[in-house]
Amino acid sequence: MKALKGEIISNDKISENIYKMTVFSPYMVKHCIPGQFVNIKCSESTVYDPLLRRPFSIYDVEEGFKVFSILYLIKGKGTKYLKSLEPGDVIDFLGPLGNGIKVDDKSDKKYLLIGGGMGVAPLFYLAKSLILKKNNVFLAAGFKDNKFIFFEKAIQLLKINYQFFSEDGSHGAKGIVTDFLNNHIDEYRDYTIYSCGPSEMLKSLKEIFLRNNIKNKAYALFEEIMACGIGVCKGCVIKTIDKDNKYIYKTVCKDGPLFELKEVVFE
Amino acid sequence: MNNFADGRLAVNIGDIYLKNPVIMCSGTFGSGLEYNEIYETQIIGAVVTKSFSLKPMEGNKPPRLCETSSGLLNSIGLQNEGIEFFIQDQLPFVKKLKISPILSILGTSSLEFAELASKIIKIEHELIAVELNLSCPNVNKGGITLGSIPDSVEEVTSIVRKTLNIPVIVKLSPNNDNLIEIAKRAKSGGAACVSLINTLIGMAIDINTFKPKLGNVIGGLSGPAIKPVALAKIFSLYKAEVLPIIGMGGIFSWEDAIEFMLAGASAVGLGTVNFVEYDAAINIINGLIDFISKNNLNNISDITGKVKAGQ
Ligand SMILES: Cc1cc2nc3c(=O)[nH]c(=O)nc-3n(C[C@H](O)[C@H](O)[C@H](O)COP(=O)(O)OP(=O)(O)OC[C@H]3O[C@@H](n4cnc5c(N)ncnc54)[C@H](O)[C@@H]3O)c2cc1C
Ligand SMILES: Cc1cc2nc3c(=O)[nH]c(=O)nc-3n(C[C@H](O)[C@H](O)[C@H](O)COP(=O)(O)O)c2cc1C
Numbered sequence: 001m002k003a004l005k006g007e008i009i010s011n012d013k014i015s016e017n018i019y020k021m022t023v024f025s026p027y028m029v030k031h032c033i034p035g036q037f038v039n040i041k042c043s044e045s046t047v048y049d050p051l052l053r054r055p056f057s058i059y060d061v062e063e064g065f066k067v068f069s070i071l072y073l074i075k076g077k078g079t080k081y082l083k084s085l086e087p088g089d090v091i092d093f094l095g096p097l098g099n100g101i102k103v104d105d106k107s108d109k110k111y112l113l114i115g116g117g118m119g120v121a122p123l124f125y126l127a128k129s130l131i132l133k134k135n136n137v138f139l140a141a142g143f144k145d146n147k148f149i150f151f152e153k154a155i156q157l158l159k160i161n162y163q164f165f166s167e168d169g170s171h172g173a174k175g176i177v178t179d180f181l182n183n184h185i186d187e188y189r190d191y192t193i194y195s196c197g198p199s200e201m202l203k204s205l206k207e208i209f210l211r212n213n214i215k216n217k218a219y220a221l222f223e224e225i226m227a228c229g230i231g232v233c234k235g236c237v238i239k240t241i242d243k244d245n246k247y248i249y250k251t252v253c254k255d256g257p258l259f260e261l262k263e264v265v266f267e
Numbered sequence: 268m269n270n271f272a273d274g275r276l277a278v279n280i281g282d283i284y285l286k287n288p289v290i291m292c293s294g295t296f297g298s299g300l301e302y303n304e305i306y307e308t309q310i311i312g313a314v315v316t317k318s319f320s321l322k323p324m325e326g327n328k329p330p331r332l333c334e335t336s337s338g339l340l341n342s343i344g345l346q347n348e349g350i351e352f353f354i355q356d357q358l359p360f361v362k363k364l365k366i367s368p369i370l371s372i373l374g375t376s377s378l379e380f381a382e383l384a385s386k387i388i389k390i391e392h393e394l395i396a397v398e399l400n401l402s403c404p405n406v407n408k409g410g411i412t413l414g415s416i417p418d419s420v421e422e423v424t425s426i427v428r429k430t431l432n433i434p435v436i437v438k439l440s441p442n443n444d445n446l447i448e449i450a451k452r453a454k455s456g457g458a459a460c461v462s463l464i465n466t467l468i469g470m471a472i473d474i475n476t477f478k479p480k481l482g483n484v485i486g487g488l489s490g491p492a493i494k495p496v497a498l499a500k501i502f503s504l505y506k507a508e509v510l511p512i513i514g515m516g517g518i519f520s521w522e523d524a525i526e527f528m529l530a531g532a533s534a535v536g537l538g539t540v541n542f543v544e545y546d547a548a549i550n551i552i553n554g555l556i557d558f559i560s561k562n563n564l565n566n567i568s569d570i571t572g573k574v575k576a577g578q
């Protein structure tokens with residue numbers, strides 16, 4: 001983890017309200033792993049509104065160019081500021097942060113990745129890293145509409161198997177990804193599972209795994225509002241339960257964002 | 268180059284000596300260990316640890332953070348691993364990294380403060396001072412509840428003072444209207460100085476769900492939004508000539524730090540800024556050195572309380 005400055009190489013609109021920003025950073029390229037994030041200052045250097053930095057997952061890393069990228073959805077003040085930046089501008093960020101997912105050097109394992117909406121952002125880098133080690137990867141993702149067609153194009157380049165769903169049927173099959181999983185769960189009993197998406201989705205995933213007595217490892221990447229991003233303020237906690245059935249608040253920024261689904265208590 | 272120990276920055280606050288007047292506020296800097304990955308935290312005048320209690324505390328229900336205009340509302344509720352964790356697990360690293368620690372403690376009664384103090388005896392020589400958190404708005408017992416009663420403030424301060432041989436700092440709240448009286452009682456109890464302000468009680472509501480934005484309903488406001496309130500509190504306490512003051516509340520730049528000293532602070536605390544500008548302390552210390560040079564000061568403390576407020 002380091003406080004860094006990086007030149008923006010590109011910052012393009014790739015779908016309605018969704019942007020991709022690519023940043024030059026040899027340090028990040030060398031040190032980051034999938035599932036980690038950066039905490040970006042989203043205002044001019046001495047302007048403090050918005051006050052807090054904003055966390056974004058690492059979407060992709062291109063080693064040859066020494067760049068990493070983020071995918072961001074325009075929500076409020078912070079992301080509107082990011083949108084206004086241009087190639088050549090410099091962003092101020094801290095990273096890489098969080099536990100992330102250590103991709104094993106041993107190959108030939110089976111992985112199921114499940115994404116919902118913007119939650120697909122960290123799954124691209126994860127899928128890419130897993131494929132590089134010759135693992136078997138299947139990606140299932142669900143969206144509201146057809147705003148994520150660009151993501152399907154990106155995934156196609158990785159040559160993995162995937163299935164997409166949309167609630168309105170405008171992209172992939174009509175339906176929701178958790179229903180698909182509920183119906184096909186037996187096919188994935190020996191897969192390691194990584195998911196990221198809205199908390200209702202993660203909650204139903206946990207229920208599906210419990211109901212079907214899934215014994216394999218199932219993980220999810222979580223989001224919480226953050227301040228420090230490095231584990232000191234204890235602001236970004238989620239409720240977890242340990243082996244002795246004791247509740248503990250864990251920090252998403254440092255203990256996470258990756259947690260085993262079974263340890264997280266949804267309220 | 269060791270600018271950070273420039274003799275002109277050294278200050279005495281009561282019987283506390285600091286190599287420079289920049290202090291990290293409790294709860295915003297851990298014990299300085301995490302930030303040491305970003306820069307050498309030994310350059311800081313002192314690091315006030317997160318407030319530790321006798322037993323671990325789990326903290327409040329999330330969400331615990333909410334951003335407001337140039338401000339931050341938090342309702343952490345003093346989640347901490349307990350005093351033994353600091354002593355056993357953190358202090359050895361704090362020593363190794365040459366961080367100057369001020370240990371912040373929180374009890375729910377004078378009895379608990381006494382017990383905390385007795386646990387600290389064996390490590391007191393490693394500490395610059397202890398700070399009594401008598402002002403946290405996010406816990407039901409202790410904190411501000413204890414800190415708003417003058418008798419309790421004196422009792423708690425004097426119990427800790429009698430148990431330990433190191434200076435005692437009392438952290439005060441802006442939420443009480445008897446600030447000066449409380450500070451006087453801290454002095455009677457033997458405090459070396461006071462630090463203020465802790466966060467201001469605040470609230471935010473989600474208009475879509477009608478729910479408060481914080482799990483604990485109310486929280487404490489910090490950051491640039493509270494700076495004018497902090498300055499006014501410090502100014503009023505300075506005029507009352509009770510105890511030296513460590514001033515904090517929305518300091519984000521060296522210019523802010525100078526303002527706090529002019530209002531009456533002998534040293535300044537950096538809190539929320541640590542989440543936003545990770546190396547704020549470096550820039551602020553360097554800014555103070557430049558200010559000293561430009562104004563031909565012998566020592567930064569020459570400006571404490573020197574606001575020309577028309578008396
Ligand atoms: C670990 C992590 C990874 C993330 N990765 C991505 C990503 O890859 N792409 C992406 O578009 N978004 C991602 N987010 C969410 C992103 O941080 C928020 O959308 C963003 O902060 C919104 O800022 P804003 O100022 O535009 O919106 P505002 O609504 O003005 O933000 C107000 C406050 O709420 C916080 N906030 C708002 N939405 C979220 C959220 N969903 N999660 C956490 N905090 C939130 C902001 O940080 C800020 O403190 C991630 C969040 C976390 C915690
Ligand atoms: C997230 C957070 C946690 C805090 N925890 C503590 C604490 O444990 N003990 C304490 O005395 N003050 C605590 N404070 C208050 C700060 O030490 C400081 O007094 C206050 O935030 C004002 O300074 P600032 O505006 O520079 O942040 C906390 C503040 C924040 C924002």
Ligand code: FES
Nearest residue numbers: 227229233234253
């Ligand atoms: S954001 Fe501060 S502990 Fe996670």
